[in-house]
Amino acid sequence: MAKKPWAGRFTKPTSKSVEKYTESISFDRRLWKYDIEGSIAHARMLARQGIITKKESDRIVKGLKGIYKEIDEGRFVFREELEDIHMNIESALIEQIGDTGGKLHTARSRNDQIALDIRLYLRAETYEIRGLLRVLEKRLADTAELHLGVIMPGYTHTQRAQPVLLSHHLMAYAQMFERDRERFGDALKRINVLPLGSCALAGTSLPIDRAYVAELLKFDRVSENSMDSVADRDAVIEFLSCSVLLMMHISRLAEELILWSSEEYSFIEISDAYTTGSSIMPQKKNPDVPELMRGKTARVYGNLVSLLTLMKGLPLSYNRDMQEDKEPLFDTSDTVRATLTILSEMIGDVTFQKDKMESSAGAAYATATDVAEYLVRRGLPFRLAHEITGKIVRYAMDKGKTLTELTLEEYSSYSPLIGSDIYRCVDARASVRARNSFGGTAPEMVKEQIARFRKRLGS
């Protein structure tokens, strides 16, 4: 059995059941790279400050690099009785280089060590997610550009409201994902702060140089309060919050893809590569991928709530409860990354049923607002114009006619202000073209929107 670092104070070995209950190596082993990176920087700083010799530091660094290689090649044996990634690596080091290895933990505690590992992990994951978001944003902008002429019904209350450009609809999501990427970028400012050197909670009496460690590990700043540094998981919670918002956006898009691919809408077809069949109903093609995106959003929400609940009653500073932060964090990042990757692929593989979208765009009196705005341009107050148009729609419904099918006589019986140019307004395409206010759905506006978006994106 491995000797525990705290064996000096204890007379009995840890019970097996406790080892099983308290271990985190089964999941925190994935922090190994960050743990070693942090330890190497720490050893270098110790030597620079004369706390250990240069020779000792070199031996430690060499030993750590050897362990890095062993883990990387899958040769390292992780041991549950050594609890976590920190103790697994440290005891392997001591085994390999002897007592000098025991000097690595000078002026350090697992409390600041785990805080450091998490921040290194968060930083890397945040870069990764921001990269994936860029790909998705570009994919959406490309798709929007490709389909620039296509019109579709725009909805409010899930009722057809006004015709819009498909590109405008797609760009709405691009805007959301751009905000998400920004938010992750903002979080980086608070993630990228060095906690190491806070030690157990109160700092150390040894002459360490935290700024030097920050420089080696490319942190922007050094944390200012040792108690806060080991007790704080804000950066994790903020990362989860950014993820929650992102997944909420993805889930809304997924929901639309699901609806649009249904027989009832028939607006899109999702490629066979991203759908599955039914084991019983031969005719079916199910949108499982977007359904799972919507479904996985739930667990990411759950992870945020877990962390908030985990932290809410903890007195300062470190408490072992905090070991429970890792699984929700890892699960979130894995889910977000996998979802982003597959969403970008899938978007490129959707076929838009232009004819179906276009025919739906003009139906259901979706251009009624255009009639009202026509009357406004002829001088009527909007409220009155709205009322007259409402009567026209009611009449058309009773007659089973669309707004393009009403005769001029029928129109002018409701208002003498209506002339034959009304037909240019009630056509869905004309309606879209007319909505050229800034941020509106007119093709020229959407084109400009895409251009500005691409400029910000840099591609």
Ligand code: ARG
């Ligand atoms: N495995 C622990 C965690 O994830 C590391 C810190 C343990 N510190 C301690 N004093 N037991 O939180």
